[in-house]
Amino acid sequence: MSQLTIDDAIAAFVACEPGDEAARRRLRERCWVLVSNKQLDAQARTALADAVAVLDEPARFKGELEAAAMEEVRRHLEIAVDRVECGASAMSEPEPTAAPAAAPVAAAAPAEAPATLTIPADADRALIEDFLAEAREYLETAEAALLQLESNPGDAEAINDVFRAFHTIKGTSSFLGLEAVAGFAHHAEDMLDRVRGAELAFAGVVPDLALRAVDVLKVLIAAVPAALAGGAPALPAEYAALGLALSNPEQHGAAAAAVRPEVAAIEEAPSVPIIGRTAEHVVPGAPSAGAAAHAAPTADPLVKVRTDKLDRLVEMVGELVIAEAILMQDAVVRDAANHGLAQKVRHADKIVRELQDLSLGLRMVPLKGAITKLQRVVRDLAARSGKQIAFEVSGEETEVDRTLVDLLADPLLHMVRNAVDHGIEPPSERLKAGKPAMGTVRLEAMQAGDRVLVKLHDDGRGLQREKILRKAIEKGIIQSGDTMSDAEVFELIWAPGFSTAEAVTEVSGRGVGMDVVRRNLTAMRGRTVIASTPGQGSTFTIELPLTLAITDGMLVRVGAERFIVPTARIQRCFRPEPSAVHTVQGRGEMVHTGGEVLPLFRLHRALRVVGAQEAITDGILMVVGDGDRRVAILVDELLGQQQVVAKPLGEAVGRVRGLTGGAILGDGRVGLILDVDELVEAHRSRGTGAETAEAAA
Amino acid sequence: MRFLVVDDSATMRRIIVNSLDRVGYPDVVEADDGQTALAKFAEGGISFIITDWNMPNMSGLDFARAVRARADGAAVPILMVTTRSAREDILAAVDAGVNNYVLKPFTPPVLKEKIDAVLSVGAAA
Amino acid sequence: MATQVQTHEDVLHATDTALRLVNQALGDLGTADSLAKIAAPMAEKGAHGSGSLLSLASTLLRAYAEVAALLDRIKQSRGIIQEAQDAHLTQMNQKLNAVTSATEHAASGILDGLDRAIAVVAELEQEAAESQDMVRHARYTALREELYGVMTYVQFQDITSQQLGYAAAVIGDTEKRLEQLSGIFQPFAADVTAVSGTVPHSAPKHFDPNAVADKTDSQAFADSLFGR
Known part of the structure; x- marks a missing residue:
């Protein structure tokens, strides 16, 4: 109707x-x-x-x-x-x-409201799918605007954003015959329209009702695919009551607030597809267009592209770069006699390079999507635990590879939850400690060279060494923590079995432990650092590469083989003195350099390369890794830095320990990319790292 | 598992033997300098050596070298317990073939930790 | 730094040579040739002007007098050195040795006492266990652990004795040096030989000069070498 x-x-x-x-x-x-x-x-x-x-x-x-x-x-x-x-x-x-729209579309009493989400038989599936993507964007925008309104209730632009979201969803869903969605959106739109017309103040129960309306709409939108598949998903429990409250906040708002299920929104949140997880993605038409932060998604000229197509494009461009590199090295092209040809190829080369930069840029998306969701988590968790928390965000426009945004979602959630649950103290405790009652959780994202840093700082009580140790001993992760440094103790929170899936599920909805989160990060060449001062708070830092497709690498020679070591992992290179090497009983060779000792790792032995330098003074040592997980890798020669397009090793080769993949070098031969962390790990656990990986080339 | 504890200070020997007893190694032979220790080691049956560095007649460092030079001493774990804290000293001990290094004063848990570390590496190899 | 301490003959000879050189320089001042030689660089500097040649002569004369006076005083102080060597240093060394053996004795006594105390506590612990008194049993266990803890602190004795050993060796060495020094100024002492300059040189060395209680950094360095 x-x-x-x-x-x-x-x-x-x-x-x-x-x-x-x-x-x-x-x-x-x-x-x-x-x-x-x-x-x-x-x-x-x-x-x-x-x-x-x-x-x-x-x-x-x-x-x-x-x-x-x-x-x-x-x-x-x-x-x-x-x-x-x-x-x-x-x-x-x-x-x-x-x-006109002002007429009540679904003024029906709650009892008459539909109980399931149905879709007309003649529905246009393609249109509905388009609508879903659009609706998600609108809801993200609306949610961000609502959170913005909490601190600045008079922000007319933000109110418009919310209104526009409800309004558009109502219009399109109604057109598509999604009555349950349209009816609900209509109520939400009505309320916002009254706020917009200064008829209703954005205060009291209103902000909460609006946020909950966004939640219910998210659940509804998420249920549409099931309905499309022929099912009849049930409407959320809140549907009817909230609809009524929205249409008359003055009378029903308080009642609805009272019956509000306490954690419903939190539990539902993960099931709602967020920007980073949707099958489709928004790509800024121009790099600068994404900077218009506050405007609704419609304000920028945007094109929707399926992510698999985008990934395929980036991959093909990678292939093109390699094919072109091979061409450039071809004897015929390099032959000085073919002057004209060389010139044309050089021109093509320039275009290919630009294309490569461009295509990589296409996959870059702002972190905002992942962060917006967190604002909500902080708000809900704080409310539930009776804490006062200000959540400050900066750098949410920082762009990273799309796949990495997905990857960040879990660790960020864990970190935020940890900060709110364990970091920030209850107001009374804070006042007693001479701090303001309101705690601050600050999320900073920034780009540093070719890495992205995401820091989460809280001004709470700091990580409690004793508490972590007690739990780790309880869980059988360690025997005793007497000799452990603070940093080592903090590292324990990433250990398998430390955070139970049960505790994690409460927020994330997934039974993913911290260890899995950490492993995923490391797999993407990311790392984590924890700093904490008792009584003053903690800072969790996640560091990730900007993109996974391109690696800045140092090309090294070992015997007749060439390997690529990610430049970001190399701390320094030096030619050792023979007296710097000491063989430690039961542990292997150690290099004493600049006041510290590092395990010596003879790459050719680990990778079984023949014909490499045995004498340490004839080679070069590369210090790789971080903190106490560093080793000095012995290679024959440094051949120089170059960017390579990382490609997974083929199916036939499979996963090889110590190698992340391969890259085709300028001359068309394959260079293997070393997995520094895995090599270090293997070295630590094996002592000598004698048989880590096999050279696959 | 029989330990050989080498230290010129009777007090230190008592403390080490006592600590070993507490962490579960009651079988101990004692010596008060390197030469005596080498003779005791030659008698056989020693599966772990804990030695001081500064001793009259033969230092712990020379003792470690002497043990390593013997056919039956190449693999026996040697733990050096000493006050010598200079990095060159620690590196010299490494080169002499000791398996681990504990600075005095130590606590029984630290002693146990080092013994365990040495034994676990030995077991894995 | 293996510097050689010269014998008294060497010293006296060197001093004599130096004084003769000074004398010669003063005598040379009279000739025009050398005057010009000395005046040229001085004129360049413009510090004193050519008129200060006379003041140079007087400076050198004063230096001569000072050196002579110093030599005289050193000869006189020989007696004081001998006195210090005989009385103070020897006494100090004896005292240090006494302290070392006293701490050894004390440490041994503490350990004996602890052994007896632990035995008694262990007995009480056993009794408590037999009478099913878990609270008392737990207390005795805690006390026994505490006593064991005390025992590990007796390691201080080993550390202090090494420090005292070092101090005693330094004093012994100083004693020898003073002996040698006084010999230098003994005009007719025949048996003086050069001594090595390393401190201390007594062997075998069974103490650690750097024995101290806090060496967290070094243990960390060792741990990084041997792994955890």
Whole structure:
């Protein structure tokens, strides 16, 4: 019964910013749907058809022409609105479906509300899928805006963002026949409309109701695929009561708040697809476009691309770079006689390099998506535990490879949960310790060279050495902690079995332990550092490479083989004195350099390369790894730095310990990329690392 | 498992023997300098050596070298317990073939930790 | 730094040579040739002007007088050195040795006492266990652990005795040196020989000069070498 109305077309028109092609397309679609609505006034439909005709001429929207074209669209829409309105007032018995949006679409009492989410048999699946992606974006924006409103209730722009989200979801879902979604969104829209019109203050239960409306909509949107698959998912328990509260916050708001399930939102949150996890992704049209932080997603010209296509593109560009590199090295091309050819190839080379940079940039997305979700987690956890916490975020526009955003979600959640649950003290304890009652959790994201740093700082009590030790001993992870340094004790929280899946599930909804989180990070060449001062708080730092596709590597020679060592992992290289090497009983060779001792790792032995230097003074030592997990790797020669496109080793070779993959070098031969951490680990556990990995090339 | 404890200070020997007893190694032979210790080692049956460094007649370092030079002494674990804390000293001990190094004063848990570490490496190899 | 301490003949000879050189320089001042030689660099510096040649002569004369006076005083102080050697150092060495053996004795006494105390506590512990008194049993166990802990602290004796051993060796060495020094100024002492300059040189060395109680850094270094 609820259908797209002329108001939806107006809203879409309002959302059109100059140059925003996507928004214009949305406007065009809405107008077109209204044109085909036979219940609408005939003259209104004609006017709308005129608007569609204008919108269908892309040439008219180029550059300065756009303003005039939009003005023409506006005139047609005005006529249509006039016709609909006078038609409605003139007709004694108005068609219920032609009523403007203000008419209650689902004013039905809660009892009459649908109990399941159903989809019309003739639904256009492609359109629905488009809608889902769009709705998720709107909800993310709305959630961010609502959190923003908590600290600044007067922010009209933020209120508009929220309104626009509810409004658009209502319009499109109604058009697609998703009645349950449309009905609920309508209530939410109504309330926000009243806030927007200063009729209702954004205070008391209102902010909470709005946030919960976002939650319910997320659950509804997440349930649509199941409905599409032929199922009939049940509506959330809150659906009816919250709908009623939204339509009349003054009367029903308090009652709804009282019956609110305490942790429902938290438990549901993970099941809601967030930006990083959706099958589709938004890619900024231009690098700078993503910086317009506050505007609704419609404000930037965006194109949706399937991520698998995007990944394939990046992969193909990688192949192209390699193929081109091989071509460049070809004797025919390098032959000075072929001057013309060489020039053309060089030109192609330049284009290929640019293409490579560009394609890698395509996969870069801001961290914002992953962070927005955390604001919510902090808010809910703080409320539940009776703590006062200010969550400060900076650098959320920092861009990283899409796959890494996904990867960050779990560790960030763990870190935030840890900070709120264990870090920040209850207000009374804080006051006693001479701190402000309100604790601060600060999340900072920044780019440092080709790495991304995400730091989570809390000003709570700091990690409690004794408590961690007690738990670790209890869990049988260690026997005694007497001789452990603080850093080593803090590291224990990553140990397998330290954080129980049970405790983790409470927030994340997944039974993923800290050890798994850590392993995933390391697999992506990431690392974690924990710093903590008793009474002053803790800082967790996650460090990740910007992208996984390209590795800055040091090319080294061992015998006749060449290997690539990620430059980020190399601390320094030096030629050792013969007296620097000491053989420690039962442990193997150690190098004494600059006041410290490092295990000596003869790469050729580990990788069984023949013909390499045996005498330490004839080779070069490379110090790799971090902290006490460092080793000095002996190689024959450093061949120089170069960027390589990392590729997994083929199926035939499989996973080889100590190697992360291969890369095709300039001359077309394969160079293997060393997994520094795995080598160090193998060395630590084996003593001499005599048989770690086999050279696969 | 029989231990050989070498130290010129009777007090230190008592403390080491006592500590060993507490961490579960009651079978101990004592010597008060390197030469005596070498003779005791030659008698056989020693499976772990704990030695001081500074001793009259033969130092612990020379003693360690002498043990390593013997066919039956190449693999026996040697733990050096000493006050000598200079890095060159520690490296010299490494080169002489000791398996681990504990600085005095020590506590029984530390002693046990080092013994365990030496034994576990030996077991894995 | 294996510097050689010269014999008294060497010293006296060197001093004599130096004085003769000074004398010669003063005599040379009279000739025009050497005057020009000395005046040239001085004029360059412009510090004193050519007129200060006379003041140079007087400076050298004063230096001569000072050196002579110093030599005289050193000869006189020989008696004091001998006195210090005889009375103080020997006495101090004896005292140090006494302290060392006293700490040894004390440590041994403490260990004996601890052994007896632990035996008694162990007995009480056994009794408590037999009478099923778990609270008392736990207390005795804790006490026994405490006594064991005390025992490990007796290691201080080994460390202090090594320090005292070092101090005694330094004093012994100083004694020898003083003996030698006084010999230098003994005009007709025939049996003086050069001594090595390393401190201390007595062998065999069964003490650690650097024995101290806090060596966390060094243990950490050792741990990084041997692994954990």
